[in-house]
Amino acid sequence: MITPAMVLSAILFVVGTFGVLVRRNAIIMFLCIELQLNAVNLAFIALSRIWGIDGQVFVFFVMTVAAAEAAVGLAIIISIFRHYETVNVDNFNLLKW
């Protein structure tokens, strides 16, 4: 049972990573990050069969942090959208030297 779960987790993570790298829509990028997080959660759950309850406990932490991140991140995206009327990250490059 572990191997398919780990394979699925790996596939989800790579998809998420590629999504972050290649997409320009901030919402999509955000969703892809969630995808990565949940891929990791899946790996934790699967591996807890071998390593005990610690992995499952950790998943709750990740979910909590992800919820907080989603709240903050969406708030930022909304305020950016109000300002620029777009969520295309190519337009947001002022924050540099």
Next chain:
Amino acid sequence: MHATLSMLLTQGGGHEAGGGGTFEPFFPGLVILLPLLGFVINGVLALQHARASANAVRVGGELELDGPRGRPSTHTLPSWVGPGVVLLAFLLVLVNFLRMLGAELHDPVVVSYWTWMATSTFTVDAALQLDALSMVMALVVTGVSFLIHVFSVGYMKDDPGYPRYFSYLNLFVFFMLLLVMASSYGLMFVGWEGVGLCSYLLIGYWFSDREKADAGKKAFIVNRIGDFGFLVAMFMLFVTFGTLDFAAIAHDAPETLIYGGGLVTAITLFFFLGATGKSAQIPLYIWLPDAMAGPTPVSALIHAATMVTAGVYMVARSSVLFAMSPVGSATVATVGVLTALLAATIALKQNDIKKVLAYSTVSQLGYMFVGVGVGAYAAGIFHLATHAFFKALLFLGSGAVIHAIHEALHHTHSHVDAQDMRNMGGLKQFMPITWVVMWVATLTIAGIWPFAGFFSKDEIIWQIAAFGGAEHAPFPGLYTFIWVLALVTAMLTAFYMTRLMVMTFHGTNRTGPHEARHLHEVSPVMWVPLATLAVLSVFGGWVNVPVAVQESFLGGMGALPMTDWLHHFLEPVTATAHTIHHDNLGELSHHAPWGGGEVAWALISTVVALGIVLASIRVVGGWKVKPAAEDAEPTGFAKVLSNKWYVDEIYDAVVVQPLLRLSRFCWKIVDAGIIDGFVNGVGYLARGFGWFGSLFQTGTVNTYAFILTLGVLVILGAVIF
């Protein structure tokens, strides 16, 4: 501070080193403090005056000295304070001197006030040394200073900077007394530097004139070179003896140092380098003629009578060291006589009255160095004292002349040079007193019997012959050479001084008919000091006449009140040096290189000098001197002399310009190029790195995410493989 002051004011606040007789010092600290007090008072007045005139300028006017309410107190008080404190100091010195005469003093009395600096191995006390040498020097310094202060009251009375002038002058007297009364080289150096500072301040007294400010700078910078020698010599003394006290060094030197050894020779040569700076000898004499930019009484006080003789005093004070180094002493004598000759030749062709006297001073200082260089320390100090009298007189006399001419020119708004002798002539009918006293001084410096200069200069010339003819004299040929040059210089002196007198006071008047009507004798406040100095110039020499001369007809067969007192008085100071000379050189000679004894040569020299004076009166009197504006440029050798052998130009080419080029190299290439280049390079490097790093900061989120992923992959790869 309070304890210190009360200690200074109590009589003889410290211990007495050496059990010398019954000599009780009488407030020696006060001698030095009085001029310092004068400096403070006059300095405060000067600051008040500066504020008042600044206020006057601010409201759009100018401070008038003679307003409706008379002169302000800032211009009347210094007339009393300035000379007053010096007179009091002179009286105090006189009391000490008389007490010392009464006591049989063999060891110097050192009055110590407090420890100036102390480390584990090195201690310098703020202590004054009272012995024959410091008393003679202090008497000359305070006595001549007082007369010059009085003269200055008349000479500078209309100068806007009057209180500032007197504050500098008092400060100078303070440092000069510190120099001659200090009991160690360390404290002496304080006075040494202090007089240099005052010299600088007073040469550049009229500092708004660029040329005069530059002359002050020149004096200061040239003196620095000499001070370097003084310092190095002090370091060597400390390493050798572990102390800088005169008494300790003089006591230990014969045992610690080897006669004629390299160390003592190096010490004496470095000390002499210091002396060449302060006392204007080759190669550092060039600042003194330029120092004439200062007010004339300053030239008389600092650049003729007192400060420039500090080097001679220093050599006499270090007589034990110099006696132990034949090479050092021979260098002193040789440099002295060459300077005397060189300066005398330059003086032949100068037209500025003060320049003639300046070169004459350099020349006479050369004589003093010859004296102390041939072991005749008393003779050197004797000539120092008589020179202080007659050269101060000459300078003050020239000051009186310049003052009179300047006032006359002021009346007619003429702008010709008030110091150029070609613009003078025939002044004796306008200024009879000045004329007489100037002739007295001229006969004195020319070495005419019975004036003071005759005895002092003749003593030196005789001592050269006696020293060079000693049984085991080092370099006997050299001393014959020095003796001949000294005689030649004496003749040149007689000529150029007579030339000065004739061009200034005799012949037809060349100031112009309008100016001549305004010429008149100076006020008593100026001529009384002149007359006093004239008396000293006549009789001042009678205190040190060798017994042989006294008993010849030059001393009136013993009838004239002459004595060889000074020689005996200075004996405690010079005794050690004389013993060293005697042990190593044997008996001094009793006849000159070409035969003849002391009296014979004294007679020859005065007859020759008198002959030259009389001949020059006729020769120079026959010249058709034209006013400066119409005079032709000199040609040939006269041109070389009037351009001072082009020494300033040579120094400029050999020393100043290379130094400037080196400085410019250090500035443009080393500093601006290499050092700044390095510092800027570091900056550019940091900026370059920053620019490179900023390339990764695109501001685009995807780039960051990409690099982050790349980093994770790299680390993962590193962990796995």
